Amino acid sequence: xxxxxxxxxxxxxxxxxxxxxxxxxxxxxxxxxxxxxxxxxxxxxxxxxxxxxxxxxxxxxxxxxxxxxxxxxxxxxxxxxxxxxxxxxxxxxxxxxxxxxxxxxxxxxxxxxxxxxxxxxxxxxxxxxxxxxxxxxxxxxxxxxxxxxxxxxxxxxxxxxxxxxxxxxxxxxxxxxxxxxxxxxxxxxxxxxxxxxxxxxxxxxxxxxxxxxxxxxxxxxxxxxxxxxxxxxxxxxxxxxxxxxxxxxxxxxxxxxxxxxxxxxxxxxxxxxxxxxxxxxxxxxxxxxxxxxxxxxxxxxxxxxxxxxxxxxxxxxxxxxxxxxxxxxxxxxxxxxxxxxxxxxxxxxxxxxxxxxxxxxxxxxxxxxxxxxxxxxxxxxxxxxxxxxxxxxxxxxxxxxxxxxxxxxxxxxxxxxxxxxxxxxxxxxxxxxxxxxxxxxxxxxxxxxxxxxxxxxxxxxxxxxxxxxxxxxxxxxxxxxxxxxxxxxxxxxxxxxxxxxxxxxxxxxxxxxxxxxxxxxxxxxxxxxxxxxxxxxxxxxxxxxxxxxxxxxxxxxxxxxxxxxxxx
Amino acid sequence: xxxxxxxxxxxxxxxxxxxxxxxxxxxxxxxxxxxxxxxxxxxxxxxxxxxxxxxxxxxxxxxxxxxxxxxxxxxxxxxxxxxxxxxxxxxxxxxxxxxxxxxxxxxxxxxxxxxxxxxxxxxxxxxxxxxxxxxxxxxxxxxxxxxxxxxxxxxxxxx
Numbered sequence: 226x227x228x229x230x231x232x233x234x235x236x237x238x239x240x241x242x243x244x245x246x247x248x249x250x251x252x253x254x255x256x257x258x259x260x261x262x263x264x265x266x267x268x269x270x271x272x273x274x275x276x277x278x279x280x281x282x283x284x285x286x287x288x289x290x291x292x293x294x295x296x297x298x299x300x301x302x303x304x305x306x307x308x309x310x311x312x313x314x315x316x317x318x319x320x321x322x323x324x325x326x327x328x329x330x331x332x333x334x335x336x337x338x339x340x341x342x343x344x345x346x347x348x349x350x351x352x353x354x355x356x357x358x359x360x361x362x363x364x365x366x367x368x369x370x371x372x373x374x375x376x377x378x379x380x381x382x383x384x385x386x387x388x389x390x391x392x393x394x395x396x397x398x399x400x401x402x403x404x405x406x407x408x409x410x411x412x413x414x415x416x417x418x419x420x421x422x423x424x425x426x427x428x429x430x431x432x433x434x435x436x437x438x439x440x441x442x443x444x445x446x447x448x449x450x451x452x453x454x455x456x457x458x459x460x461x462x463x464x465x466x467x468x469x470x471x472x473x474x475x476x477x478x479x480x481x482x483x484x485x486x487x488x489x490x491x492x493x494x495x496x497x498x499x500x501x502x503x504x505x506x507x508x509x510x511x512x513x514x515x516x517x518x519x520x521x522x523x524x525x526x527x528x529x530x531x532x533x534x535x536x537x538x539x540x541x542x543x544x545x546x547x548x549x550x551x552x553x554x555x556x557x558x559x560x561x562x563x564x565x566x567x568x569x570x571x572x573x574x575x576x577x578x579x580x581x582x583x584x585x586x587x588x589x590x591x592x593x594x595x596x597x598x599x600x601x602x603x604x605x606x607x608x609x610x611x612x613x614x615x616x617x618x619x620x621x622x623x624x625x626x627x628x629x630x631x632x633x634x635x636x637x638x639x640x641x642x643x644x645x646x647x648x649x650x651x652x653x654x655x656x657x658x659x660x661x662x663x664x665x666x667x668x669x670x671x672x673x674x675x676x677x678x679x680x681x682x683x684x685x686x687x688x689x690x691x692x693x694x695x696x697x698x699x700x701x702x703x704x705x706x707x708x709x710x711x712x713x714x715x716x717x718x719x720x721x722x723x724x725x726x727x728x729x730x731x732x733x734x735x736x737x738x739x740x741x742x743x744x745x746x747x748x749x750x751x752x753x754x755x756x757x758x759x760x761x762x763x764x765x766x767x768x769x770x771x772x773x774x775x776x777x778x779x780x781x782x783x784x785x786x787x788x789x790x791x792x793x
Numbered sequence: 794x795x796x797x798x799x800x801x802x803x804x805x806x807x808x809x810x811x812x813x814x815x816x817x818x819x820x821x822x823x824x825x826x827x828x829x830x831x832x833x834x835x836x837x838x839x840x841x842x843x844x845x846x847x848x849x850x851x852x853x854x855x856x857x858x859x860x861x862x863x864x865x866x867x868x869x870x871x872x873x874x875x876x877x878x879x880x881x882x883x884x885x886x887x888x889x890x891x892x893x894x895x896x897x898x899x900x901x902x903x904x905x906x907x908x909x910x911x912x913x914x915x916x917x918x919x920x921x922x923x924x925x926x927x928x929x930x931x932x933x934x935x936x937x938x939x940x941x942x943x944x945x946x947x948x949x950x951x952x
Contacts, residue, residue: 353807528859
């Protein structure tokens, strides 16, 4: 039986196990939305902005481990996806975007709502396609999903002219998805794995440094077993949070710019770094030439380009974290004596004890306190999504995660406006979890329209806005490194006479038919959190926190990671 | 340091854009890039000359390999290879100077493709140093127009 291109696209989505798509229609995707109208298996979430759709697909993917799907029309619809695609690609999130394109004979004619979508999205996708023949759809979709979720996961965009969506052909249910130029190495070289393990076992001061690769490959259990077997200290990058239990005493915190002093001390004093699915990002290493000066580096990553890109690996292993760790665990099983890291751990514990993560526990309503209370009251069981900025770092510091896919944040691109749509997507993936969007007042306003999506589809998230009326992270840098010359960071009234702030987030919540709350005093925090947790719909919480609180510790940009400024 | 790399790629639209985009996005310095068909109809071959140290070269190779449209990357760093560039150059050549220019062309085993009342157009194939040598000798006559095709390369022997 012949099917229309649009129907074939949906058949392909079903074939890939997709149950949810996020998107907005427009002239060039009406055929696809027409087909969606009759589809019982795929639920459409109509968002209020295409960027929201992309971030929702991303949040859905990060929370579930499945591939997120978003749909947009040609031209502005597609260009609005760009930030979402870049966000997902940089954090290795599997995502497929389907965009409509103007009819084939108008492509290249500056037609209405035409943009060179494949051209614009090329740098923000792992691969993209312009479909020119309806018979190619099935194969292209199969390749797209294969690329998105295999190897180092990423984004794939398929641009489909509207006439191709309407054209008919036989649906090929089992197309060949293989790509001759694409063969990601999964298992790693067994000999190299053995060499790597032997090197690790020859160390006296081992630091395990794990990142997002552990989460995306589903290797949290293997990593935990491996670390516990060796009793070695472990640090996790922002993307790796939850890859090892945050409450375990072997966990020494996140490294880098806003990392713990203990983690940075460990890097600077270890004799061996075991990097697992982490890419030595500049926010981790600080000044590269002064980074981990005494350490040999064993690096496991599925992406060869991540190995020795910033810091040269002495023993590289190209492979999937889960598979490589499994092989190492098997090898470890046959080894009687492993190194004793007790005194090394004690050295780190001294630093930890001397410089713990902390905040001033006084009468003032401080942002860290709010996160701390969320952590205590939810008993660490919530799924936390964040916006980007100071609150994001505080969320990492004061909410502890024992499981993977429970802390979702735009780490690589640092996209303000990610949190609210990301949380909605995550909630759709995990309807039984309590989802909390830890937000700033600046970031929240970058995709606040998605409150309507939350309302309409009955998605419950808690939007906890730590409102300091500033673009706080930039303000902090201006305070510390630019002589307190605050330029373009005050979001409230520009008149020094009043302290007025717009919008009133409580009223915004109410305007969307949701619950709005304002919390001004420390003593009201617990009751407010409990009330929000008990509420059935999305709650917008406006916490009026201390305005000029800073994230500590901080390593100034470009400095070595042992040059730390901490709370005085 | 200059390095020559060849990449076998899918012969389809957008592939050249993806590769040139990769080079600009990663701030790799391309000296020359050529694309052409190969013995297999749906495979194109790119020859890329990049400037950079070993570390950059390693990243270039890895980044190219990472692209799904790139089937194979050949790095000529550790093997003997043949490379050639092709150039067309139009020089001022009055009747009186033609003889001298023909002599230069002969020395470089160049072909004279076109002659007009006051110009001559020369075709020259060879390694870069040879082309540059010819340019140095032709420049005093006045080069009106010049175009180079870019380097193509292939390994020596059976490989």
